Amino acid sequence: MVERKLYGVTALFDDPGKVQSAAKAVTNEGYKDFDTYTPYPIHGLDSVMKLKRSYIGVVTLVMGMIGVVSLVLFTWWTNSVDFPLVIGGKPYFAWPDYVPLLFEMGVLFGAVSTVIALLAIWLGLPRNSHPLHDTDFIRRISDDRFGISIEAKDPKFDQNRTPAFLQKLGAEKVELAYYEVDNYSLKQLALDPKFVTAIIVVAVGTFFLTYFLFNRMEQIRPWSSLNIQEKVMPETRSAFYSDGFAMRPPVAGTVARSQMPYEFTKDQTSAQKYMANPILPSQHVMEVGQRDFNIYCSPCHGYFADGDSRLQGQFPSPPSLHTDSLRLVPDGFYYDVITNGFQGIMPSYDRQIPRDERWAIIWYIRALQKSEHAEATAAK
Numbered sequence: 521m522v523e524r525k526l527y528g529v530t531a532l533f534d535d536p537g538k539v540q541s542a543a544k545a546v547t548n549e550g551y552k553d554f555d556t557y558t559p560y561p562i563h564g565l566d567s568v569m570k571l572k573r574s575y576i577g578v579v580t581l582v583m584g585m586i587g588v589v590s591l592v593l594f595t596w597w598t599n600s601v602d603f604p605l606v607i608g609g610k611p612y613f614a615w616p617d618y619v620p621l622l623f624e625m626g627v628l629f630g631a632v633s634t635v636i637a638l639l640a641i642w643l644g645l646p647r648n649s650h651p652l653h654d655t656d657f658i659r660r661i662s663d664d665r666f667g668i669s670i671e672a673k674d675p676k677f678d679q680n681r682t683p684a685f686l687q688k689l690g691a692e693k694v695e696l697a698y699y700e701v702d703n704y705s706l707k708q709l710a711l712d713p714k715f716v717t718a719i720i721v722v723a724v725g726t727f728f729l730t731y732f733l734f735n736r737m738e739q740i741r742p743w744s745s746l747n748i749q750e751k752v753m754p755e756t757r758s759a760f761y762s763d764g765f766a767m768r769p770p771v772a773g774t775v776a777r778s779q780m781p782y783e784f785t786k787d788q789t790s791a792q793k794y795m796a797n798p799i800l801p802s803q804h805v806m807e808v809g810q811r812d813f814n815i816y817c818s819p820c821h822g823y824f825a826d827g828d829s830r831l832q833g834q835f836p837s838p839p840s841l842h843t844d845s846l847r848l849v850p851d852g853f854y855y856d857v858i859t860n861g862f863q864g865i866m867p868s869y870d871r872q873i874p875r876d877e878r879w880a881i882i883w884y885i886r887a888l889q890k891s892e893h894a895e896a897t898a899a900k
Contacts, residue, residue, distance in 0.1 A: 524698040527651035528553075528671040529683050531691035532660055536562050539666035542689040544568045546668060549685065553674040557661040579637045580630040587629025588622050595621075651697050669697065782870070788856045795852030799876060801883050809884030812877050817871055825888045836865055841885060842892045854882045 533539040534560065544554050549572055556565060592615075599605065600612040607614075639645050652658050652669065661667040668691075670682055675734065683694045741748070751764035754757050761768070775781060784791035799805060814823060822828040823843035858878045861868040873881070 524700065525696040526672045526679065528669055528674075528677070528697050529679075529684075529686065530652070530655075530657040530667055530669045530695050530697055531686035531689070532657065532693040533666045533668070533690060534664075534692055536666055538690045539566055539668060540565055542668055542686070543692070546670065546686075546688055550676050551670055551674050553671040553677075555669055557658075557667040557669070558665065559662055559666075573787035576637060578635060580634045584626040587625040590629075591618070591622055591625040642680070642867065643697030649700065651668035651699050657695065657697070762844075782859055783858060784852075784856060788853065788860075791852040791856040792850045793852070795850070795855055796852045797879050797882060799879050799883075805880045805883055806887065808877055809887075812873060812881050813884050816873060817881065820866070824892075825885060840865070842889055847889050850877075851882050851886075854885060855879065858882075 531542070533542060538557065540562060543565060546554055547568065554569075556569065558565070564766065584724060589682070595615075595618050596613045598613075604612045605610070657667055657669070668686065670677060672679075676682075679696070686694050754767060756766045757764050758766035770776075784795070817825075818829060820829045820835065820838050821841060822830070827837070827838050827840040829837045841847075855878055857866065857880065858873060859868060859870050869878075
């Protein structure tokens with residue numbers, strides 16, 4: 521018969537006050553290697569047990585700082601040594617830009633290392649069993665009972681006196697706990713075929729999943745109907761047309777809707793004779809006309825059309841629009857000048873100013889002219 525190795529002794533209590541008093545008595549008795557189990561947190565139990573501060577926080581802090589320092593060195597080397605760039609006149613290593621990244625890297629390193637340390641060091645992976653697992657003690661303390669376990673490795677542990685001591689503290693059930701017979705060593709578990717097979721399966725599965733995600737799934741385009749359409753893009757080739765060009769010239773003898781070509785390009789006299797302002801004056805029209813006049817016309821003509829150019833002699837100064845000859849010309853004259861330019865001195869604004877806005881500018885010019893030549897009328 522194989523001799524079972526003793527793990528320790530367990531005791532169940534039916535009241536949280538009893539387990540707290542028992543934990544205090546166990547601590548005062550001098551036991552060190554013991555633990556308490558409760559179905560919910562009990563305030564003050566950790567201080568009664570005189571638990572030392574956990575080292576897991578140190579692992580989190582150290583690994584978090586390693587993550588921060590690693591990213592600082594990486595960003596400094598990338599931007600200052602390997603590929604220095606001047607961006608917006610800032611120094612190569614503009615550290616304030618990386619504060620969010622440093623925070624995230626610290627959290628990432630700290631969190632991941634904490635989980636790894638808990639699993640690998642404190643829980644002793646690949647060992648995933650414990651002598652108290654699958655016992656009545658664990659089933660009860662996770663439901664409606666409170667428990668204490670004292671390990672046999674404690675210097676004060678005695679197989680006869682320790683259970684009797686717990687019984688005196690008011691425990692309703694005291695039992696000895698043993699290691700499983702097939703509880704192999706860590707080395708044996710690490711070389712166990714099942715564990716090795718699981719590691720290989722996880723590694724191979726991770727490899728193929730990563731390959732699929734980054735080499736296949738990335739190429740799958742969702743909603744392809746929005747991305748792949750029966751149309752051609754500008755400056756691309758087309759196999760449909762014989763000349764190979766996707767962009768087509770306008771059909772001969774046709775014009776785009778609402779884009780009739782200007783018919784008086786070289787006939788200013790006809791423009792003055794046949795063109796009239798097609799829009800009616802309104803507050804909106806005057807505001808548009810003032811805005812465009814100040815943008816396109818005022819640099820040469822001045823804000824009030826007095827011909828007081830702000831270009832300081834770089835171009836010939838135009839005449840004042842308040843002279844009798846320019847006040848009496850038809851609106852078609854101004855439209856033709858805005859569209860075609862004037863005598864090679866004033867450029868054409870055909871591409872910059874839409875057609876309706878040219879007529880708005882003319883209304884604004886007429887308002888300026890009337891303001892300079894207003895006639896007094898007798899009050900009625």
